[in-house]
Amino acid sequence: MSEIPYSQQTMNNKMKKFRSKNYKLKPNDKIYTPKAVAELMIKMCTIKPTDKVLDPSLGGGVFYDNLPPCTKEFCEIEKGIDFFDASGEYSLIIGNPPYSLWNAWLNKTMELTNKLCFLWGIMNFTHHRMNRILEQGYVLTHYHLLKVSYWFSHHVIVIFEKCDPATLCKITVSGKEFKCECGKRCGRGAGGKNYNICGNLQKI
Ligand SMILES: C[S@@+](CC[C@H](N)C(=O)[O-])C[C@H]1O[C@@H](n2cnc3c(N)ncnc32)[C@H](O)[C@@H]1O
DSSP states (O other): OOOOOOOHHHHHHHHHHHHHHHHOOOOOOGOOHHHHHHHHHHTTOOTTTOOOOOOOTTTTOOTGGGOOOEEEOOBGGGGBGGGGOOSSSEEEEEEEEOOGGGHHHHHHHHBBBSSEEEETTTTSHHHHHHHHHHHHHOOOEEEEEEETTTTTEEEEEEEEEEOOOOOEEEEEESSSSOOOTOOOOTTTTTTTTOOOOOOOOOOO
């Protein structure tokens, strides 16, 4: 596990304090991952039965419920299990973090694991954040570009792990957009519609 420099620990504590007293989840913090994307991420991680895996932000359980046999745990603030209180060591932390907490989330993740696989909005995958992860001794081993049709911007699945720095990074891309499970342009997420429910099932 990496040692988090004091300046980052301080920031982590500040973020946590700020969040626990005043913090309210933003609407974009609760956008759930399509099952096909979560399954792709899980496949990319080649999880072994001996692995101990943490889903740090359960939401509807799309990662946790689809993990192959392994030791698995989850956090979810709405169930009273705060990721920032997590401790121990994990072989892998995998998920889709609440976007307004990216910096603190990364710091906490790097305290707990040598391997992280997150789904990033392409504009959230900044050089500052990537440098912060690389500075802690992680290597970027897989970068996968994709588009969910009803989400703003492209997204990337990125795996970082502590391994031989000479390890080549796989760069891959999804051939087709990920659509709503209804398979149609149902308006999900558009014009005030909820991102987490098929547009055909909503009236506004
Ligand atoms: C972007 S959603 C992703 C949910 C699910 N993992 C998925 O991909 O469908 C982020 C989730 O993180 C949860 N969350 C926010 N802050 C958290 C915290 N401090 N600890 C644990 N979960 C948190 C939110 O309630 C929300 O369910």
